[in-house]
Amino acid sequence: MALGDAEVTRRRGEVFQREGEMAxxxxxxxxxxxxxxxxxRSGHRLxxxxxxxxDMLGTPSMVLPEAADTLTAVTEAVTAFVPYERVGTLFETAPRLAxxxxxxxxxxxLALIDMLAATGNTSAREQLARLLLDFHARLSPIGAVVEDSFNLPLTQEILGDLLGLTAVHVNRTIRGLETEGLIARQGHRIRLLNPAALQRLAALPVRRPKFEPDWLPAAR
Known part of the structure; x- marks a missing residue:
């Protein structure tokens, strides 16, 4: 039995889960x-x-009667819905997968811990350096990084809402990293010209977690 239902294509800008709705x-x-x-409560989006x-989307809602967050497709996206009941059966039938x-x-x-540690405690330059390194690390395993460059289809407003900065501040910070020779931009494509220098600038190290650690149970 497949874990997810049939794949669904989400159009750009589509909201397919709303905070507070039944999940x-x-x-x-x-x-x-x-x-x-x-x-x-102020109306500000975080x-x-x-x-x-x-990634798995919407898992924090598993401990609530309603959705904990809003999910929005930034680009055209494809997802597959997984009912909670189906996950529950995994712990009996497929313990390794569970x-x-x-x-x-x-x-x-872990990602949220790092984000909380960086937000409000580091400069805009440090936060942006950490974020670009994070995207690089997460996109590399899926073949979306070529010669240290990747597509970044996020507006400066989205980056600002993610980092707790204004769009103007984000733009100024990106330009600063370009001027320093740390990154280059061409349209939506970002190239990390000096990943080592960006890592020295970032307040936190890049995490490289093991998705299948040694302690996992053997497959049945």
Whole structure:
């Protein structure tokens, strides 16, 4: 039995989960870029994470009766819905797969820990350097990085909502990194000219988690 339902193509800008609505499952992310966001009482949007293929979308809602966040397709994206009940059966029928699901959830938690550590405690330059290195590390395994360059289909407004900065500040910071010879831009494509220098600038090291650690149970 497949874990996810039939694949669904999401158009650019489509909201396919809204914060506060009833939730009965999560989504496997197959293609494209998706944001997870919440709205503060002030009305300000906070983007918690930019999701890439291979991520699981909406899993925080598993412990709530309603959706914890809003999921929006930044580009055309493809997802597959997974009902919670189907996940529950994995712990009986496929313990290794269930354990890998647990690992994936901890990887999400690790990403949020790093984001919280960086936001508000580091400069805009340090935050942007960390974010670009993070995208580079996450896009490399899926073949989306060529000669240290990758497509970045995010507006400066989205980057600002993700980093807690204004769009003007994001633009100024990107230009600064270009002037320093750390990155180059051509349209939506970003090239890391000096990844080592960006790593020295970033406040946190790039994480390289193991998706299948040695302690996982053997497949049945």
């Amino acid at each position: 009965s499952g999560f989504h496997l992310h197959i293609k494209g870029w998706v944001t997870s966001s919440i709205v503060m 983007i918690q994470k930019v999701h890439l293929p291979g 354990a890998m699901f647990t690992v994936a959830a901890q990887m999400e938690r």
